[in-house]
Amino acid sequence: MTEFKTSTSKSPDGVCVISIGGYLDAHTASDLERNMQQAIDENCTKIVVDFATLEYISSAGLGVFMVFIEPVRLAGGDIKLAAMTEKVFSVFDLLGFPALFTIYKSVPQAIESFSLGG
Amino acid sequence: MTMFRLPTDSTSRRSISTTLFLLGLVLTLSRMLFVFFWCVIGENSVSSVLWAEILLALVSDVILGIIVALTFIYFQDRISKDVAYETIASSISVYAVSALALLLLAAILPSDISGGAPSNLFAVVSTQLIALGTFVISIALAGFFTSLLIIRRHKFTKVYLTIQALVVLVVWLFYVLDQVESGFKYAAILLTIVGAIVTFMNVRRLGWLTTTPLDKKIRLLWLCACGAFASIVLASMLAFSHDSFITISTLFFIRSGAVLPALINLFGFVFFLRLFFAVVAALPNSNIVDRRSSEVESLAALNRLIVQSADVDQLLASATLFSQKVCRAHGAWCELFEGSAPRVIGAQLVHADYVRHLHTNRQIDRLFTTLDGPLLIPSLRDRFPDLAVTSTIQSLILVPLVANHRREGTLVMFSTIEYGFETDDLRLLTAFADTIGVALDQKRLTDTATEKERLEKEFEVARKLQASLLPRSSPKISGMELGATTIPATQVGGDYFDFLEFPNGRFGIIIADVSGKGIPAAMYMATLKGTVLAEARSAEGPRDLLCSVNATLKGSMEKHTFITMMCAEFNPETSELRIARAGHTPAIIRRESGTSICRPNGIAIGIAAPAIFDSHIEEVSFVVREGDICLLTTDGVNERRNASLEEIGFETVANLIDVLRPASAYQIVEATMALLGEHAGATEQHDDITVIGMLFTANEKTNGTNSLGAVL
Structure with a gap:
């Protein structure tokens, strides 16, 4: 099992990119939650989550996005998901998440979508 | 020195003691009377006639024997118990006080014995009492001394005691012989010195002194000094002062009778002296001992307090x-x-x-x-x-x-x-x-253990409660057979399934999975059941039911929780199967045309507001025939992992259904569970597993219920 990793970086356009990798489950969800909260506390409401190296996501991991999406949207921002592997995407897809979250093929696309007003 | 055995019960001991005491009393009184009539009235000297002297000597010996026997019985009773400081101190004080009182009494009483005979009745009684007192005190001292040594005995105690007893007897013999041949006196003195040395050597094992507190040691010091003083005065009186009333009395009681008490008191003096110096030697470490013992006592008291605390x-x-x-x-x-x-x-x-x-x-x-x-x-x-x-x-x-x-x-x-x-x-x-x-x-450990036990009991209640929320039997439906099983990963789980009847007379099969595990998931599962039963009364079909459930629950669920759910509806009249899915694991359907994965669009419950949810949810329908199969599962089935963490996957389950020719609905469930078992082996189950098998049959127009055959 690969260890869960998460880090935050800020793009020149003021978009927070939170990268996640490894296994996102009940044990590691709090790490992501902390990162998200930190970004929001720093008034960063344009958030892109980079899924490129994420191998597995459990229901507890999905819960994190559900917790933050409403406050972020109320604050005029959004959480956009990007660069998912096919396997992770299928989990999101099965649950009907694409109806609520916009999912992009790559991180630059997601960042760009903010400046396009999308 | 195994002497005769005393009876072990105290009643017979007491009766023996009483008999001996009364016998001694009678003998003493008789002796007094005899002396009174023979010496005072008859004005004879005791030693003037041989038979009278022998008679008096015999009576005196018997009285002496009785005193020895009573002392023996008295100390034999105490020898079994450990002699504590209190016993030693009180014994020494009793000895010292009575010895000094005796000396005082002997000093103030007039010595009315002249020419080997008392001159009046008072002299008869007083000489007898003083003699008896001397013997009783001396023999009791010997008894106390012996019992003390025997209780704290060492290897040579008995040998030394025997030597001491022999010394006393031999010295006495030499003293008597000395009156015939004067050389024996020196031998007697030599032997007395030997006896004193042996006594000194015999007093050992004074270790208990070290642990005695300071105040008690000082008290013991005083008592030893008093005892030593009393014993040395008594011994020297008897040995050297030939015209003192005590010596005269003892000699009048038994010829050469002063030797025995004199020796015993001399040995007693040595004993007191030895003890005195031992106490003095033990004094310097008293402070440490006192502190240590009070520390130990207070720690013990603290421990008692701790045990009593709730x-x-x-x-x-x-x-x-x-x-x-x-x-x-x-x-x-x-x-x-x-x-x-x-x-x-x-x-x-x-x-x-x-x-x-x-x-x-x-x-x-x-x-x-x-x-x-x-x-x-x-x-x-x-x-x-x-x-x-x-x-x-x-x-x-x-x-x-x-x-x-x-x-x-x-x-x-x-x-x-x-x-x-x-x-x-x-x-x-x-x-x-x-x-x-x-x-x-320790307290925390016990508390944790108690808490754990309580939780385990509560879990057991929750498990039973949850089991009672799941159907135990399936309705007997014309054209369809049902089989189901659910296995939670922990005692309680978030999986839910149910069978119900819609108002339009069609049958509903519900399967759902609450995100998360354990008690929170189980609570949502119970809430879900209530909502489903309530909404099913007015729902028109699977899609409608899922929309109503989402509308009811969306606002009241925690943000990070969601429920995936699937509802299938079977119409016995038309053999039509309609399915709607709210983010749930797809169903697998095998029909004549082949096996397919049924995955209509839909969002999990609790994620989206009714407007979005309702607009995304689809409903699909099939017409089924005899022999067709439909399998509903939760994600615990397709995500079941083996030891190398590989999920069994959806394809494997679908392939099983494709070739399965079950005789009953429950065989579908059994075959699926067997497949999972084959894949996972003994690997721990991480998620709840629920399997519902539907087997479509020829229409029979009967109603009732079937056993579900489920392992709940």
């Missing part, structure tokens, strides 16, 4: 109060690190607020929190010259409380005067803190 707080409060008393501190408290401010327990003389106020001082707070060992601050003013907060507390002892290798808090004793504590107090408190730490550990 909880951690009570334990700490009573331990603090106890420590304060033992250290004679003016005030005390115990504080535990909890959160930012310390929690104060059992504060004495100070208020908890005051202690918290103390902590607002940075220097003091740092002192308390960084304490790495017991600390005595003799003067707070010297240590913190610029400290203005306190006038009450002048000297302090701080002892860290450590439980489970973790610093838990501090035990604090304070005095209102400077230099109010000694380093000994610090040492004692350190011992207390260790004991309290261990007790804290």
Whole structure:
């Protein structure tokens, strides 16, 4: 099992990119939650989550996005998901998440979508 | 020296003693009467006629024998018990007082014996009593001495005692022989010295003195001095003062009778002297012994307190109060690190607020929190010259409380005067803190164990409750057979399935999975069942039911929780199967045309507002025939992992259904479970597993219920 990793970086356009990798489950969800909260506390409401190296996501991991999406949207921002592997995407897809979250093929696309007003 | 055995029961012992005593009394009175008539009335000398002398000597010997026997019985009773300090002290004082009283009595009584015969009745009685007193006191001393030695015996005790007894007898014999041949006197003196040396050697095992407290030692010292004084005066009187009333009386009682008490008292003197010096030698370490014994006593008392305490707080409060008393501190408290401010327990003389106020001082707070060992601050003013907060507390002892290798808090004793504590107090408190730490550990362990037991019971109740929420049998539906099973990963789970009837007469099959595990998931599962049953009364079909459930639950669920759910509806009239899915694991359907995965669009419940949810949900329908199969599962099935963490996957399950030719619906369930077992082996189950098998049959127009055959 690969260890869960998460880090935050800020793009020149003021978009927070939170990268996640490894296994996102009940044990590691709090790490992501902390990162998200930190970004929001720093008034960063344009958030892109980079899924490129994420191998597995459990229901507890999905819960994190559900917790933050409403406050972020109320604050005029959004959480956009990007660069998912096919396997992770299928989990999101099965649950009907694409109806609520916009999912992009790559991180630059997601960042760009903010400046396009999308 | 195994003498005759005494009866073991106290009643017969007492009757023997009483008989002997009465016999002695009768003999003594008879002897007095005889002496009175023979000497006073008849005005004869005792030794004037041989038979009279022999008769009196015999009576005296028997009386002496009775005294020895009574002493023996008395001490035999006590020999089984350990002779404690109290017994020794009281025995010595009884001896010393009675010996000195006897000497005093003998000194003031007129000696009215002339020419070997008492001159009046008073002299007859007094000489007899003084003689008896001397023998009783001396023999009792010998008895006490012997029993003391035997109880704390060593290898040579019995040999030495035998030598001493022989010395007494031989010296007595020599003394008698000396009247015939004068040389025996020197042999007797030599033997007496030998006897004294043996006595000295025989008194050993005085180790108990070391642990005797100082005040008791000093009392013993006085008693030994008194005993030594009484015994040496008595011994020298009997040995050297030939015209003293005591000597005359004993000699009048038995010829050469003064030798026995004189020797015994001499040996007694040696014994007292030996004990005296042993006590003197043991005096210097008394302070240490006293302190140690009081420490041990107070630790034992602390342990008793701890055992009686019901909880951690009570334990700490009573331990603090106890420590304060033992250290004679003016005030005390115990504080535990909890959160930012310390929690104060059992504060004495100070208020908890005051202690918290103390902590607002940075220097003091740092002192308390960084304490790495017991600390005595003799003067707070010297240590913190610029400290203005306190006038009450002048000297302090701080002892860290450590439980489970973790610093838990501090035990604090304070005095209102400077230099109010000694380093000994610090040492004692350190011992207390260790004991309290261990007790804290134990208390917490017990509490955890009790809590665990309680939780286990509650889990069991929850498990039964949840099992009762799931159907035990399936309705008998014309054209369809049902089989189902659910296995939670922990005792309770978040999987749910149900069978119900829609108002339009069609049958509904529900399967759902609450995100998360354990008790929270189980609570949502129960809520879900209530909602489903309520909404099903007015729902028109699967899609409608899922929309209503989402609309009801969306607002009331925690943000991170969601429920995936699938609803299938079977119409027996038309053999039509309609399915709607709210983010749930797809169904697998095998029909004549082949096996397919049924995955209509839909969002999980609790994620999206009704407007979005309703617009995304689809409903699909099929017409089924005899032999067709539909399998509903939760994600615990397709995500079941083996030892190398590989999921079984959806394809494998679909392939099984494709080739399965079940005889009953439950065989579908069994085959699926067998497939999972084959894949996972003994690997731990991480998620709840639920399987529902539907087998479509030829229409039979019957109603009723079937056993579900489910393992719940």
